[in-house]
Amino acid sequence: MRAHSTIHDVARLAGVGIGTVSRVLNDHPSVRPATREKVFAAIAQLHFKPNPIARSMISKQTGSIGAIVPFFTRPFHIEVLCGIQNALSRTGRELILYNVENDMQRDHYFSEIPMHRKVDGLLVISLPPGDTFAQGFYAVGLPTVLLDAYNPYLTSLVVDNVEGAYQAVKSLIDKGHQHIGFINGIIEGNFRFNQANDRLIGFHRALGEAGLLFEPMMVTESAWNRRAGCAAALHLLAQQPRPTAIFAASDVQAIGVLEAARSLHIAVPEELSVIGFDGIEVSELLDLSTVQQPMQQMGEMGVAKLIELMANPQLPPELICLSTTLVERYTTTNERD
Amino acid sequence: MRAHSTIHDVARLAGVGIGTVSRVLNDHPSVRPATREKVFAAIAQLHFKPNPIARSMISKQTGSIGAIVPFFTRPFHIEVLCGIQNALSRTGRELILYNVENDMQRDHYFSEIPMHRKVDGLLVISLPPGDTFAQGFYAVGLPTVLLDAYNPYLTSLVVDNVEGAYQAVKSLIDKGHQHIGFINGIIEGNFRFNQANDRLIGFHRALGEAGLLFEPMMVTESAWNRRAGCAAALHLLAQQPRPTAIFAASDVQAIGVLEAARSLHIAVPEELSVIGFDGIEVSELLDLSTVQQPMQQMGEMGVAKLIELMANPQLPPELICLSTTLVERYTTTNERD
DNA sequence: TTGTACGCGTTATCAA
């Protein structure tokens, strides 16, 4: 467990000053090839690696970016994370993961991370910060990009949730469904941009356009998970008239719907159509219709935008809207009339 | 974008020396309450937060631990990661994620991370380092814990893969299967400990114990993913005699088997039993029999062991073996005779 | 082209 060698050791061994070693390390032009060689030799001999911490002291750069993620809630987040890692590893930067499980933890990170300055930039997934926090990020000069969330003060990357939900519900209506249940995700955070809210709007729009009556008891909400989705579905399926189709705000909730249907011996898709939202891998396995989000792409674009922002912190916030794709599979193959 | 205030600013405002401020921050006993108050007031007024980078310079501690993970390969890794995050967030430490996609990247991290000293400890998932690297970790004093991998020089947390595979195959034999196919994972890394190898041993043992003939053409291997699993299954199912059951080294591969069976119009479980390994969430959704690994627990125990090791780096390496649980579901409900 | 000295923001030592 020998102590690591420092730039001083290298300088001594090479018979030069530390300044020269530093110049070699940062390949500064003005250093004679012969000297450079000597230094390189010493570096190799000592297995010297510059200490990144000491470097950070001066440069104010850490070489890592942070991601605040509600890690456990949905596979959706994992997929986005994969996109992030993917894009990030190519840049040689490392990723620090901040997992939030509740509002308290979220706000903790929102207020602490900018002060930590242990990251050069920040990605926030599905967690819209309030304006206070958003302005805080901006004020301390921490480049931040929001994914699947929106705040006017920060560059935000979202999908068109209204349109996505609209497509899903319209596809059901086109198949002749009149009574369509909707299981929304639980609305949390601020309301300027909210996935759940937008999906509800899309639901309304599709109904309205088709001249269908909006039936309040056909709409409910649940947490973003299977069990809650199942419970919500049981609730909807107990209504009169019973919905012939259910649109869930996420695939995991939709899977809960499938479970509910099975437990009630309601055949899918014969008696009940089901469509989810996200397009996570399981949806394909279960042959579940869904609204596909470009998850990987969101992660990758988020990194790209963040790096852009880190290179030029003056850039004004941007709102980027990606589009979704309707994927019709087995669970919506029944026609009504 | 005002510069952050430092300990000096606080000292000046409070009318004390920086030493005193430092003592207050680290709640050193010998500081008079009155002085402490003054300092606290100044800290609050300036919104001062100690700079963790500067702290690290002295303390040689970064407050973060690293995890080297083959991130994209299997849901298994995600689950372990969840366990890690879970345990870690309680300790106030942060997690740096190193994603490896190939051997080169793996070796890169193995050799770079110890020198970086940007992490206080390291978790390595499913990637057995060679002895050279393992001894390297030990030599530079980087506490390291291996999860789902083994090296004699490092604390390792594994499941009993031999026993797990044995249980799976035995359960098939008990149901009367005589021709059991085995799709192993691709063997990579060193061979001292290897999940794939151990599972093959378990397969052999169950066969041998039952006095069944080992049929080489019933064994194949594939990458740890669905598509490869499907291809491997197609291969096995083309053999004569056709296997009446297939054991796959992972759930994702087993799912590939299900797809292969479907495409060949082979009914599961009537004509073909299928059992996987891991016990990822999807296995439950698909009603797939499997050998359940305690994934979350592996992550949590890994963190616990690592923290133990960081507190006392002298601790000798330990080999901890967790056990698996056979979970029999729909895909293995056919009896043969 | 090269070496020296200073600064980065802390902690730790040591007088006072």
Added chain:
DNA sequence: TTGATAACGCGTACAA
């Protein structure tokens, strides 16, 4: 109990 000062390892003016 306190304040000054020396590390920590590196980047960088500035002087040589």
